[in-house]
Amino acid sequence: MATLELSTQFGELHSGTSNDESHADSPTFDIPFIRPNPPSLRSLGPDLARIEASGVFTNYGPTNTRFERTLENDMFGGRGSCLTVCNATIGLMMAIRYVVDRAEAQRASTHRNVHGRRYALMPSFTFAAAAHAADWVGLTPLFCDIDENDWAASAAAEDSLIRQYGSEIAVIVPYATFGNNIDLRRYERIAAETGIPVVVDAAASLGSLELFGEAFGASFPFPIVFSMHATKTFSTGEGGVIYSTDRTAISDLRTMGNFGFGEPRSATMPGLNSKISEVSALLALTRLKDFDGVVGHRERLAILYRSMLPGWGFQRMNGLRCAYQFMPVLPPGMVAMPRDEIVASLKIRGIGAACYFAPHVAEQPFFRNRAVCGDLAVTERVSKSIIALPLWDGMTGEMVKIVCQTLLEICGLDASPTLVPSSLATIPSMNSALAQLDSFSDRVIPLMETAT
The missing domain is CATH 3.40.640.10 (Type I PLP-dependent aspartate aminotransferase-like (Major domain))
Incomplete structure (x- = not known):
């Protein structure tokens, strides 16, 4: 894996070899799954x-x-x-x-x-x-x-x-x-x-x-x-x-x-x-x-994830904007490594990940005999393979790149660097699309009303 270095407000992130044994004592990165950021x-x-x-x-x-x-x-x-x-x-x-x-x-x-x-x-x-x-x-x-x-x-x-x-x-x-x-x-x-x-x-x-x-x-x-x-x-x-x-x-x-x-x-x-x-x-x-800015930043990170993991399964987004809590993904079919091993390998390298929702609720001990279930075929399939990747307020585009390249390497997939914008600010958000729509409406609708 190519050497990457990144200085952030959260400390130094360095990458070295991808050999698991070399990571055992000192994780390569420090990218937690979630870093809560309530007001100070x-x-x-x-x-x-x-x-x-x-x-x-x-x-x-x-x-x-x-x-x-x-x-x-x-x-x-x-x-x-x-x-x-x-x-x-x-x-x-x-x-x-x-x-x-x-x-x-x-x-x-x-x-x-x-x-x-x-x-x-x-x-x-x-x-x-x-x-x-x-x-x-x-x-x-x-x-x-x-x-x-x-x-x-x-x-x-x-x-x-x-x-x-x-x-x-x-x-x-x-x-x-x-x-x-x-x-x-x-x-x-x-x-x-x-x-x-x-x-x-x-x-x-x-x-x-x-x-x-x-x-x-x-x-x-x-x-x-x-x-x-x-x-x-x-x-x-x-x-x-x-x-x-x-x-x-x-x-x-x-x-x-x-x-x-x-x-x-x-x-x-x-x-x-x-x-x-x-x-x-x-x-x-x-x-x-500052909440609109927070959601907009997370949205740009999500867009970057989608661009860097082609062929992976992503949730279809409905509506104009999603207040992303993390980035859930499904590995492509050619990945043979079990999901839990992937998550564990990310953790060894200092990258947090989770399995939401696994087990799904009907599988959990308290509800097994207290609930009634319809057919849950899709639920079972998604729950068995889903991986939740980190996405939080202070996360940078470079961190997303590190997560994606490390994930691809672990899964034995092509992890060659992907061309990404040098700044998240260059990635358009749905907010900007909405602003353009509002601007268009402000200019065009009055003209239409005048014409009629």
Whole structure:
């Protein structure tokens, strides 16, 4: 392997020989899988002092309210409401409980059968949090297969299970896989046709944009749950957000998140404590300030990965922009080395990688006897071979090049240097495409209106 040297703010990266034994004592590189980058507390001294002086540290305080309003307006265009939660798993639990209870109350009011609804339909190719949330609410996960292109729930698989289980399905919990956009209009249609409510697990999708530049879920009437965990692109340390255009639903969820307390201070609905602290809200508010730049940088890294690994399997991107958390790839068919050996070999060389999602949820011990599964052929195939490569805020294009060339060498593939831009700034992002579209619209649409 050709010698490469790179000085970065994270230290020196050097490459030497590719012999595994020479790497055993001293890894060649220092490129972790994820390097969390929440806002620096040290830079927020005056703001922290103001919180301390106010005497308000939690209970939907003023900093929390300011973050919710800013997120509603700046990211979602003022179309709906946001509610912060202590983490996305609690957010999923609350949202599932809320929509299921509301749907059952509506059926009861029309004297329809409300008994026997016990399944939460979701993909098995997801993080375990969604299945745990359903289990905590008293529902049985009903796992469906995924689409072979975008790795989200397969429409055909969902439709088949809906036909099979019908009124036994209490809620549908689609997953916006790895921050990618999914077809939310389809779920609106399903809900209208079947009466089954929807809660979207969009843990990594805060910052993703739909086809015409609208924030993912900005027009969706059911709860969408986003994560602000340290490992996510919208990194604050810990926390989550529930969003919906149904302002009544968000208001009710706010009550649920404060022990179900109504007025007077007495439980009026199911409740728990899901509130975040004012310090967490401050971190989230600060993260918003540079977030578009963060997502744009990650997007350029993702484009570079795709250009440097021709023939590898990549997730089909839907919409205009994805808030990439990492770069998931599938090795080409000619690679004989088992996936776990590839990941281990990368680690020996000092390059972090992971296997999301392997095992998929239906394979995990707790859920093997607590869930019902449809056919999971695509899920099994993707889960057995997928590799998640590093992608984080401070990562450089040169680091991506090192990761790709090292990966190709490990797999016995051609790792000759690929012509890449000298600067990530020369790689166009979807943001720039959107800006050009806006500029075109501003110039052309008025002319069209004048002509008519």
